[in-house]
Amino acid sequence: MTGIRDRAHPAPPTPPPPPPEPSRLLPADVLRLGAVGLRARRSRVVLSALGIALGIATMVAVVGLSESSRADLMARLDRLGTNLLTAEVVPDTGGREVRLPKSAVAMVERIGPVEHATATGQVDARIRRSAVVPPERTAGVTAQAARTDLLAALGARVARGVWLDRASERLPVTVLGALAAERLGVTAPGETIVMNDERMVVVGILEPVELVPTLDRVALVGFPAAEEYFGFDGHPSMVFERSPDATVDDVREVLARTVSPGAEGYIKVSRPSDALAAKAATDRGLTALMLGLGAVALLVGGVGVANTMVISVLERRPEIGLRRALGATRGAVRAQFLMESLLLSALGGAAGALLGTAATYGFALAQGWRPVVPLWAPAGGLAATLLIGAVAGLYPAVRASRLHPTEALKGT
Template sequence: MTTLRPARLRPTDLARIGTAGLRARPARAILAALGIAIGIATMVTVVGISASSQEKLLRQLDELGTNLLRVSPGDSLFGDSVKLPENAAAMVKRLDGVTNAGQTADTGTTVRRNDLIPDGISLGITVQAADLDLLATLDGKVRHGTWLNAATERQPVVVLGAVAAERLGLVIPRGQVWIGNRWFTVIGVLEKMPLAEEIERSALMGFPAAKEYLDHDGHPTTVYERSTDAAVEGVRAMLARTVSPESPNEAKVSRPSDALKAKAAAAGAFTGLMLGLGAVALLVGGVGVANTMVVAVLERRREIGLRRSFGATRGQIRDQFLVEALLLSLFGGGAGVLLGSLATFGYAQLNTLPTVVPMWAFGGGLGMTVVIGALAGIYPALRAARVPPTVALAAQ
């Protein structure tokens, strides 16, 4: 006697049967897939926004360069404040590989719109003396007006950083500001300087003017140096010894671009938290898929019984419901990837960011939906496979 083996279902057969089950109840399928879509969309959006923000900062860093170094005075062995020499920038320029150097000095005074505003209200703006090479060293640009020159550096005039101009309400050069009990004329407003944000919040005048009108001693508080890319590390090793030969440990050397790199890293600092929230949403979506499939098993007992009566094996019934769960999750995952990409694009356009969605976010999102679908479909599929055909038919 020949025993007939049940026919094996091909992948195309399983896909057709699985989609038929979803098409029979479209509203329920859409609602179940929506939970998966929200979770995947959240995760793709978080990754995309983080990657876009980082890309903007890295592009900005490439434009500004990483060859800018900054020297500032430290503390002596006894904790006393120290001063850099008046000609610190000139000393730095003598180093091999240095292309330019400029310096500033905090005058310790405040700037106000007029003489009626109390002296204690500074708006977070500092008044600094600056030499003529500062703007070129920082690769800065003048938005309105002009920069200091050999004539104006001796006059009671100032150039405002971008933030300082906004806070004083002088986004274009006009009028005067009150500094050190006298009026100073505003002759220029600078563009933003991401590598020297302290300059953005400053009112800048020439060193000769600071000495004459504010009794400044002429010692700089910060020296900025620009060198060739190949010479950066060598120059960095020599800077402290150059500006403070007797006590090099009393000079602090830093690279402003490191702050931008840290900022780029911080752009992804909340990614883990937000991905966790997305994972929770995805888990909720997986529970929704599992619930939908369990209800489907209960509602389709007659279908299961008929298929078993016509020779369908437990394995085929199990595979049918498992494929339905996988397809349901994949539909939700595909929609989530699309929605997440669109959300990233919209956010990037509104915030003038480059749109970047890593490829691994697409693959990871779809991969997670397959895992969630498999996990969510295992129990309902096994439950469907265990239903005897006679019990299923009798229940109707």
């Protein structure tokens, strides 16, 4: 009875075992596979990474040098001040002669916010190194009368020697601008030059005057000495004034009328620090241009990475076929080649960031600047390289994953 019951109700069949789950590569495995692929072709990797490195180095260096230059410029502006105004006569095309009054400085000092006012005057004198030099060979150096408080107002400094004082401003002595001393061949105080037929002793040589660079080409004498030795009439040709930053615009509005009442249309009022600020704006435009060139270099480097990866796929068809035959999924093959592209780009990006930072520090220190490399510059460069690597490696990775194992193994 038992045997009859078993044949009538057979036992259910045993279900087949579930298919094995395909193995998945861990991120660490993908990283190792990508590194192995790069180590196998070191020369090609170095050349491909070089294009990326040059692009990133250019961009980091441009940003770093621009920021270092701007920081130096801002430091100079802070030191020199942006509250200096100048007033000078504009040549009259109609033949009218306009001169600033002798009392121009005193008139400016009566403007409420003005803290300091001084002046220089044009002196008619031919300057030569010695009496044996023909009078017409002036070396491009002119003469001006200066008040003793000129250096304090301009924030200028004497490089060698001394500045004019209450005693020396009446004597046949002169202080040369930096460029004037160079053109005349004067290297130290105590040497003499000839102004007209008067021998003048050089008592000082100025450092370059950043706010008023025209003074670099000038031989300065005191107002009393200019009147005694060169027939100077005492009328200033340029007035300088300083006032608090908050009042500069207000003083600028009334300065021309103050120094030359009734003829203010012939007076040019300017702010010397604006030239330095304009230089900063010019530097920003140049920085944008250089960043564009760096981006082009980076793009060319990305094309090189894509080319390297395409060639790598073609050369490694047998390897890809074997991995696929052994069970590697298409996703695993894609991940491997994409990782190689990312590593290749990251290698070039890191090298470029280091190279650009080193170039910035070297050049900035050579110029006497404080090196400034914003953190976002190398970080942004590395991010850009990873993006370039992902884009450049996407097509080769997809192409490698689509290779059929049979077709790929035919290359073995």
